[in-house]
Amino acid sequence: MTTRWLDRLTPTRCRLILLAVLLLGFFSLVAYLTNDPPIGLSGDEAHYWDWSRQLDYSYYSKGPAVAYVIRFGCLLFGDTMFGIRFPALVFAAGICLCMYWLTLRVFKSDKLALGAVLLCHCVPMFVAGSMLMTIDPPFYFCWAMATCLGYLAVVENKKYAWPLIGVFVGLGFLAKYAALLWFVCLLVILLWQKDKRRLLLTPWPWLSVIVALAFTWPVVVWNMRNDWVTFGHVARSTTENQSQFNVLEILGNFASMVGSQIGILNPIIAGLMVCAVYSCLCLRKRVKASAISYRETLVQNNTPHPTPLPEGEWIKYAYLLAMSVPFFAIVAIVTIFKDIVPNWPAPTYFALIPLTAWFIAYAWPRTKGWLIAVIVMGILFTPFMHYATVLYPLIPITPRKWDPSFRLHGAQEIGHAVSDELKTLSPGALVLCDRYQTAGLMAFYVAGRPKTFCIGSYIKDPASRDRLSQYDMWPDRSLEQPNLVGRDAIYVGHEQPDLFVAFDRVERLPALPIVRNGVVIREQKLWRCFGFKGMKRPDDGLTKR
Numbered sequence: 001m002t003t004r005w006l007d008r009l010t011p012t013r014c015r016l017i018l019l020a021v022l023l024l025g026f027f028s029l030v031a032y033l034t035n036d037p038p039i040g041l042s043g044d045e046a047h048y049w050d051w052s053r054q055l056d057y058s059y060y061s062k063g064p065a066v067a068y069v070i071r072f073g074c075l076l077f078g079d080t081m082f083g084i085r086f087p088a089l090v091f092a093a094g095i096c097l098c099m100y101w102l103t104l105r106v107f108k109s110d111k112l113a114l115g116a117v118l119l120c121h122c123v124p125m126f127v128a129g130s131m132l133m134t135i136d137p138p139f140y141f142c143w144a145m146a147t148c149l150g151y152l153a154v155v156e157n158k159k160y161a162w163p164l165i166g167v168f169v170g171l172g173f174l175a176k177y178a179a180l181l182w183f184v185c186l187l188v189i190l191l192w193q194k195d196k197r198r199l200l201l202t203p204w205p206w207l208s209v210i211v212a213l214a215f216t217w218p219v220v221v222w223n224m225r226n227d228w229v230t231f232g233h234v235a236r237s238t239t240e241n242q243s244q245f246n247v248l249e250i251l252g253n254f255a256s257m258v259g260s261q262i263g264i265l266n267p268i269i270a271g272l273m274v275c276a277v278y279s280c281l282c283l284r285k286r287v288k289a290s291a292i293s294y295r296e297t298l299v300q301n302n303t304p305h306p307t308p309l310p311e312g313e314w315i316k317y318a319y320l321l322a323m324s325v326p327f328f329a330i331v332a333i334v335t336i337f338k339d340i341v342p343n344w345p346a347p348t349y350f351a352l353i354p355l356t357a358w359f360i361a362y363a364w365p366r367t368k369g370w371l372i373a374v375i376v377m378g379i380l381f382t383p384f385m386h387y388a389t390v391l392y393p394l395i396p397i398t399p400r401k402w403d404p405s406f407r408l409h410g411a412q413e414i415g416h417a418v419s420d421e422l423k424t425l426s427p428g429a430l431v432l433c434d435r436y437q438t439a440g441l442m443a444f445y446v447a448g449r450p451k452t453f454c455i456g457s458y459i460k461d462p463a464s465r466d467r468l469s470q471y472d473m474w475p476d477r478s479l480e481q482p483n484l485v486g487r488d489a490i491y492v493g494h495e496q497p498d499l500f501v502a503f504d505r506v507e508r509l510p511a512l513p514i515v516r517n518g519v520v521i522r523e524q525k526l527w528r529c530f531g532f533k534g535m536k537r538p539d540d541g542l543t544k545r
Contacts, residue, residue: 006111009110009111009114011110014110014113014114015110018096018100018113018114021096021117021118021121022093022096022097025092025121026089029089029130029131030082030089032386033081033082033131034082037081038386038387038389038516039386039405039409040081040408040409040410041081041084041408041441041444041445042132042134042407042408042437043435043436043437043438043440043441044134044437044440045084045085045132045133045134045440046437046440046444046445047436047439047440047469048062048066048067048070048133048135049074049079049440049444050439050443050444050452051066051070052068052070052071052074053443054474055067055068055071056222057218057221057222058218058221058222058230059470059473060226060229060233060468060469060470060472061233061234061469062135062176063173063174063175063176063177063218063219064174064219065138065139065171065175066134066138066175069087070084070087070133073086073087073133079444079449085131085132087133087137087138088129088130088131088132088133089130089131091130091138091141092126092130092131094144094145095120095126095140095141095144096117096120098144098145099113099116099120099350099354100113100116100117102144102147102151102351102354103115103116103117103354103358105151106151106316106319106320106354107316107354107358112354112357112358112361113354115357115360115361116353116354116356116357119269119356119357119360120353121378121382122266122269122375122377122378122381123264123265123266123269123378124263124264124266124381124385124404125264125343125346125349127382128404129346135175136176136343138175139172139179139347140350142168142169142179143168143179143182143347143350144350145168146165146168146179146182147182147323149164149165149168150165150182150186150319150323151319154186154189154190154196154199154315155315155316155319159204162204162205162207162208163207163208165208165211165212166207166208166209166215167211167212169182169183169208169212170211170213170214170216173212173216174215177219178344178347179212181327181330181347182347183208183209183212184327184330185322185323185326185327186205186322188322188326189318189319189322189323190205192318192322193315193318196315229545232545233467233468236545238334238337239337240337240338241337241338242337242338242339245336250335250336252339253335253338253340254332254335256335256339256340257331257332257335257339257340257342260342261342261345263342264343266374266377266378268370268373268374268377269374271370272359272360272367273349273352273353275359275363276355276356276358277321277325277352277355279359279362279363280317280359281321283314284317317355319351320351320355321351321355323351324347324348324349324350324351324352324355325348327345327347327348328345328348331344331345331348385404385405388403388405389409389516389517390517392517392518392519392521393517393518393519398521399516399519399521400521400522409514409516409521410514410522410524411441411444411445412445413512413514414441414445414492414512414514414526415441415442415445415446416447417512417524417526418442418445418446418490418492418526419446419447419448421490421509421526421528422446422447424528425488425489425490425528425530426487428487429487429488429489430453430484430488430490430532431443431446431450431489431490431492432452432453432454432455432489432490432491432529433452433453433454433492433493434454434455434466434491434492434493434494434496435454435456435493436469438492439452439454439471440452451476452471452477453471453477453479454466454469454471454472454477455479455491455493455496455498455499455535456469457469457472457543458479458498458499458535458536458538459496459498459538460498460538461498462540462542462543464496465538465544467543467544467545468544468545472537479534479536479537480534480535480536482534484532485532486531486532488528488529488530488531488532489529489532490526490527490529491506491526491527491529492525492526492527493525495525498535499535500529502532502534502535503529503530503531503532504530504531504533505529505531506529506530507527507528507529507530508525508526508527508528509526509527511523511524511526512524512525
């Protein structure tokens with residue numbers, strides 16, 4: 001890139017622009033979240049917030065990190081949506097700093113480092129992740145820190161970085177168990193590069209593994225006390241063979257994964273990433289050829305045979321590839337068994353975005369038009385993510401089919417309706433929900449923040465029965481408690497005969513329409529229930545963990 005305005009971007013100016021971008025992004029999100037935003041909490045966010053009200057060593061499906069992080073935000077700003085989401089803003093800024101540092105360290109260019117951060121802000125997944133407080137922000141931040149430290153350890157031979165790698169991988173594990181797969185990427189780079197294989201014979205990589213494993217003790221202790229339920233859940237959710245090894249279904253799963261990644265990355269960025277990986281591998285071939293030619297010249301001239309500089313530089317590109325592509329390959333293998341969740345490959349992109357920024361500069365000016373398109377799409381997509389409801393009256397398709405933020409609407413209205421209905425029932429009335437996400441949302445949005453109950457695992461029909469959740473782990477959320485008998489309840493969910501026979505009488509309330517900009521986007525079913533007789537979870541052994 002050799003244009004006049006780029007020449008004015010000195011390292012100092014690049015870093016000032018970085019600071020300005022981070023501050024603008026942070027405070028614009030603060031303003032958005034504290035001024036009655038059109039979107040509410042997601043079901044997962046509310047569920048994790050409910051965890052934070054009962055802090056523990058671990059939880060049914062995830063480690064304890066997300067609960068403690070959310071509780072920290074709520075201690076600062078109260079049990080509000082901003083309090084819950086505040087840590088996500090901080091993690092997003094931290095991830096950008098890590099990306100700037102890694103890109104600068106690899107390519108020795110503040111311009112490329114700034115470009116990588118700006119490119120990141122054009123990725124829809126990052127825009128959403130910088131605002132929604134799920135397990136992904138702390139996990140992704142820890143992955144980013146481990147990758148930066150890994151560069152110091154592997155490429156620059158800094159021994160002090162090895163135990164710190166273990167610390168951040170371990171902390172990442174407490175957010176999401178997939179963090180341990182970082183070591184698979186590390187193994188790839190160590191085996192791939194001949195001069196790095198010797199590190200496997202030293203104690204340093206193994207020290208980082210031991211340190212990381214030391215952080216698993218809260219999860220292990222909690223599972224020892226809870227029949228190892230998490231291990232069963234993780235094994236089922238990642239290896240349950242829903243495809244039955246049907247080739248067409250496997251190909252469909254893989255196509256769905258690729259399509260979802262194109263969507264959450266921005267289609268142009270996804271294409272540039274593929275080109276970046278290909279160009280990097282082609283660069284490797286040229287490095288090998290130049291190295292051979294260099295050695296032959298030295299031999300002919302009877303000159304000492306040092307390691308050529310091009311070969312030594314390749315390790316930097318190889319490191320970015322090794323810290324990204326193997327993880328994507330692992331997720332792709334999972335598609336043999338089931339359709340994956342779109343955010344699973346997310347760690348892949350921390351190392352690929354700097355490589356993509358490098359490719360844009362490497363192939364300039366052929367990439368100029370594509371870069372402009374990326375910027376335009378990023379500028380258009382950001383307000384769409386925050387104010388998609390403006391388009392509801394203009395698009396003659398139900399928002400459920402095209403708006404990824406569709407599920408973030410309506411929980412507050414439902415909570416208010418449930419609060420009003422509870423006033424008509426006897427004191428101590430219960431709030432029952434069909435799914436754990438709904439139970440979390442009602443726990444947050446119903447007046448008084450009551451303890452809510454989930455009936456999913458109590459359904460007799462295995463085909464309709466939901467898997468276990470954290471609500472099945474807490475004794476005070478069990479529907480088998482004798483002290484619940486005789487109470488009334490408001491039920492939020494689909495019609496469920498097994499629940500209705502557990503009450504003396506059930507009344508269906510008018511469906512609650514969720515309206516945005518004059519468009520009814522869905523209707524919530526509510527039920528008034530009288531005289532709870534108790535429910536017992538089926539013991540047929542068919543309840544999924």
